[in-house]
Amino acid sequence: DQQVxxxxxxxxxxxxxxxxxxxxxxxxxxxxxxxxxxYPAEGPTFLISISSIKDKNEDGRFTVFLNKSAKHLSxxxxxxxxxxxxxxxxxxxxxxAQKLVFGQGTRLTINP
Amino acid sequence: KAGxxxxxRYLIKTRGQQVTLSCSPISGHRSVSWYQQTPxxxxxxxxxxxxxxxxxxxxxxxxxxxxxxxxxxxxxxVSTLELGDSALYLCASSLDGTxxxxxxxxxxxxxxxx
Numbered sequence: 250d251q252q253v254x255x256x257x258x259x260x261x262x263x264x265x266x267x268x269x270x271x272x273x274x275x276x277x278x279x280x281x282x283x284x285x286x287x288y289p290a291e292g293p294t295f296l297i298s299i300s301s302i303k304d305k306n307e308d309g310r311f312t313v314f315l316n317k318s319a320k321h322l323s324x325x326x327x328x329x330x331x332x333x334x335x336x337x338x339x340x341x342x343x344x345x346a347q348k349l350v351f352g353q354g355t356r357l358t359i360n361p
Numbered sequence: 362k363a364g365x366x367x368x369x370r371y372l373i374k375t376r377g378q379q380v381t382l383s384c385s386p387i388s389g390h391r392s393v394s395w396y397q398q399t400p401x402x403x404x405x406x407x408x409x410x411x412x413x414x415x416x417x418x419x420x421x422x423x424x425x426x427x428x429x430x431x432x433x434x435x436x437x438x439v440s441t442l443e444l445g446d447s448a449l450y451l452c453a454s455s456l457d458g459t460x461x462x463x464x465x466x467x468x469x470x471x472x473x474x475x
Contacts, residue, residue, distance in 0.1 A: 281461050283463065285466075290468070291468050291469075292365070292367075292451050292453075292466030292467050292468045292469050293404075293451070293466045294466070295463050295464070295465065298463065300461070338404065340404075342461070343417075346409070346416070346417050347392055347394050347409045347411075347416070347417060347455060347459075347462070347464065348394070348406045348409065348417045348419065349394070349396075349404075349406060349453075349464060350406070351396075351403055351404035351405075352403075353403045354403065354404075
């Protein structure tokens with residue numbers, strides 16, 4: 250049962266343009282979401298999070314949007330830079346626990 | 362502040378052997394979680410320890426076990442290794458283990474079972 254889904258395995262974007270990564274979830278009990286970035290041979294690095302009481306959270310070039318009615322969140326990166334090339338995971342903790350449920354990841358490639 | 366440290370970074374074992382992986386959390390963090398990453402199954406939760414007690418467990422067989430010491434350092438053990446246990450094992454630490462704490466990950470231990 251895939252409770253968190255990232256339906257695009259890969260995404261290619263021109264440097265300087267906007268990258269939009271999408272994530273859907275099925276468990277309506279999720280009330281907090283996180284995005285992680287992962288480079289090869291490294292562990293995931295926390296990027297940005299959002300609580301379900303908000304519909305947007307911004308941190309520099311990164312903005313996460315949450316649409317609770319659609320059970321959908323997206324990560325916007327503006328402007329995209331070559332160093333943003335990595336695999337991006339969205340994740341949600343089960344209620345009251347530290348168990349993170351991850352999506353399958355989206356490989357983002359920024360082309361110069 | 363030092364990050365999450367996992368040792369060793371790489372391991373090669375043969376079927377039937379057992380293995381122990383180590384994780385040192387960020388100083389002051391009391392919760393340690395373990396995850397397995399494989400190409401087919403993605404990132405899956407193994408278990409979480411807080412104050413030397415296992416609080417949460419994922420859907421893995423009993424061959425996977427762990428423990429946490431009084432200094433919050435954690436070890437994970439896999440007995441009777443199978444080929445399918447080949448994976449990247451990631452450890453993450455967080456402050457006090459409540460659901461909205463950010464988990465910070467180590468670089469992982471790459472286990473290959475031959």
